[in-house]
Amino acid sequence: MENILKIESIEKYYGNKSSLTKAINDISFNVTKGEFVAIMGASGSGKTTLLNCISTIDKVTSGNIYVGGEDITKLKGNKLNKFRREELGFIFQDFNLLDTLTAYENIALALSIQNINTKEIDTKIKKVAKELNICDVLNKYPYQMSGGQKQRVASARAIITNPKLILADEPTGALDSKSAKMLLERFNYLNTTLAATILMVTHDAFTASYATRVIFIKDGKIFNEIHRGDQSRREFFDKIIDVVTMLGGDLVDAL
Numbered sequence: 001m002e003n004i005l006k007i008e009s010i011e012k013y014y015g016n017k018s019s020l021t022k023a024i025n026d027i028s029f030n031v032t033k034g035e036f037v038a039i040m041g042a043s044g045s046g047k048t049t050l051l052n053c054i055s056t057i058d059k060v061t062s063g064n065i066y067v068g069g070e071d072i073t074k075l076k077g078n079k080l081n082k083f084r085r086e087e088l089g090f091i092f093q094d095f096n097l098l099d100t101l102t103a104y105e106n107i108a109l110a111l112s113i114q115n116i117n118t119k120e121i122d123t124k125i126k127k128v129a130k131e132l133n134i135c136d137v138l139n140k141y142p143y144q145m146s147g148g149q150k151q152r153v154a155s156a157r158a159i160i161t162n163p164k165l166i167l168a169d170e171p172t173g174a175l176d177s178k179s180a181k182m183l184l185e186r187f188n189y190l191n192t193t194l195a196a197t198i199l200m201v202t203h204d205a206f207t208a209s210y211a212t213r214v215i216f217i218k219d220g221k222i223f224n225e226i227h228r229g230d231q232s233r234r235e236f237f238d239k240i241i242d243v244v245t246m247l248g249g250d251l252v253d254a255l
Contacts, residue, residue, distance in 0.1 A: 006031075055088060148179025
């Protein structure tokens with residue numbers, strides 16, 4: 001299988017010599033095309049720092065990160081901007097939609113930046129809106145939508161450019177249980193039907209159970225890794241809880 005993401009011995013330090021914090025401590029793993037991987041860990045474990053380094057929001061202190069075979073730790077300037085714009089899709093906990101634009105316009109923005117013509121933009125938006133069940137909110141502004149609708153619009157914006165990798169940061173954190181389940185089922189659809197490659201950071205075991213693999217991080221290192229395989233989502237959830245229990249109090253908020 002093709003590696004979409006390859007992480008080699010990355011480390012991330014904050015501070016100076018007198019007060020040095022090692023947020024990521026020699027982490028390596030791969031994500032193959034079409035995988036749905038969840039990263040779990042307690043607050044301060046390094047999971048968000050890891051996502052920030054992969055998304056190029058932050059820079060690694062050492063090591064390499066490859067996306068589609070390209071070492072993104074070496075990218076600068078216009079090449080870095082082009083990579084963010086064309087190769088990554090972002091889904092944030094707080095949606096990050098522009099309040100002055102409709103759902104349609106928020107989704108279209110990602111394509112407009114790439115100078116795609118209006119007719120093609122319209123076709124792509126209608127297709128993704130149908131896939132995510134948001135056709136009825138395309139002409140609404142964010143303040144007119146529910147949390148679940150906003151998150152699905154944000155998801156549409158993330159996948160509309162057909163990125164190599166979709167990064168999701170606590171995507172269900174601001175949603176009620178019904179909206180969260182609906183969004184995760186859409187994620188499952190994107191992954192299984194559209195072969196989207198997803199890397200999701202979460203502290204929630206229910207959310208992680210929708211993934212095909214879960215990587216647990218503790219103190220900046222990989223603590224454990226489990227695969228769903230042929231297990232049902234309920235069985236996988238129980239397996240996740242078993243690992244959370246092994247972690248003790250460090251991940252009590254994941255229960």
